[in-house]
Amino acid sequence: MNFCSECGHPVTVKTPPGDHLPRFVCEHCDAIHYRNPRIITGTVPVAPDGRILLCRRNIEPRKNFWTLPAGFMENGETTVQGALRETDEESMVRGENPVLISVISLPAFDQVHMFYRVDMPDFNYGTTAESNAVDLYHLDDIPWPDIAFRTVERTLKHYLELQTQPFYVLNDHIDI
Amino acid sequence: MNFCSECGHPVTVKTPPGDHLPRFVCEHCDAIHYRNPRIITGTVPVAPDGRILLCRRNIEPRKNFWTLPAGFMENGETTVQGALRETDEESMVRGENPVLISVISLPAFDQVHMFYRVDMPDFNYGTTAESNAVDLYHLDDIPWPDIAFRTVERTLKHYLELQTQPFYVLNDHIDI
Numbered sequence: 001m002n003f004c005s006e007c008g009h010p011v012t013v014k015t016p017p018g019d020h021l022p023r024f025v026c027e028h029c030d031a032i033h034y035r036n037p038r039i040i041t042g043t044v045p046v047a048p049d050g051r052i053l054l055c056r057r058n059i060e061p062r063k064n065f066w067t068l069p070a071g072f073m074e075n076g077e078t079t080v081q082g083a084l085r086e087t088d089e090e091s092m093v094r095g096e097n098p099v100l101i102s103v104i105s106l107p108a109f110d111q112v113h114m115f116y117r118v119d120m121p122d123f124n125y126g127t128t129a130e131s132n133a134v135d136l137y138h139l140d141d142i143p144w145p146d147i148a149f150r151t152v153e154r155t156l157k158h159y160l161e162l163q164t165q166p167f168y169v170l171n172d173h174i175d176i
Numbered sequence: 177m178n179f180c181s182e183c184g185h186p187v188t189v190k191t192p193p194g195d196h197l198p199r200f201v202c203e204h205c206d207a208i209h210y211r212n213p214r215i216i217t218g219t220v221p222v223a224p225d226g227r228i229l230l231c232r233r234n235i236e237p238r239k240n241f242w243t244l245p246a247g248f249m250e251n252g253e254t255t256v257q258g259a260l261r262e263t264d265e266e267s268m269v270r271g272e273n274p275v276l277i278s279v280i281s282l283p284a285f286d287q288v289h290m291f292y293r294v295d296m297p298d299f300n301y302g303t304t305a306e307s308n309a310v311d312l313y314h315l316d317d318i319p320w321p322d323i324a325f326r327t328v329e330r331t332l333k334h335y336l337e338l339q340t341q342p343f344y345v346l347n348d349h350i351d352i
Contacts, residue, residue, distance in 0.1 A: 006178055
């Protein structure tokens, strides 16, 4: 950040009175520009036969690696609404009965990733601008070396564990 | 937002190619300025005798109403680290054994509130710049009419329910 987004004057970095961290502040209009982590919200879509849906990324980063449908939560929506919207956008699936299964912080990237287990109402799904392939995988056939992101890998492993363990929400972080 | 925070030129509002929502974009340097929900992270501190800790707010909004320690998650930290930091800043309590108990979206405010149950290691706590009173409350003695925020009220009620029900994470939203 170089300029105040409110008045256009150059910003400086200093700790405002009563605060404990340096911020971008505008000494012309007194605006303080906070920066905070963003939420990635997504789903583990489960087909009626128990297979799970994965998407092969059509965009960088990690193009052509497999992922769960997920993306940045938007202003004006809930975490669930964002997760279902991303699922539709990336796989044309209308997820139902969302249940939170993982919350993973990525402090090095200023992100928090949240995933919901959702039921697929049927076997309908399709490729989209963001996914050049979409397919269903048996739980013992997940393409682990080709999974795009560690939060997706960790969420999938947690989902596998939940097949034989009492339900709990994974609350974890990945440092680097 | 009026000006590009990168180059200082006026921004315009339009939907970038491949996007589905209007954004603040700079037609001078091509920067796209996304705005996303922020996370409020906090705790339900539980004393060794089962009472819970509440803080009376020393700042607006809702000054002099009672709340759970919580605040904006910062870049570079995890949701748990943020919750423990806010608990220390607002009540001088070092929470232990954090367990996620609620995730509540506030789409009208572009926020997600997350609360962790934490154990207090002892009966030590204190007032701070943000809390003009800090006290322990029996579960049947919570000052409901004086609770500052609905996410705090809902989280406290969920914590009460968990005393007699199997554990689960409340995943909810408040629309307006």
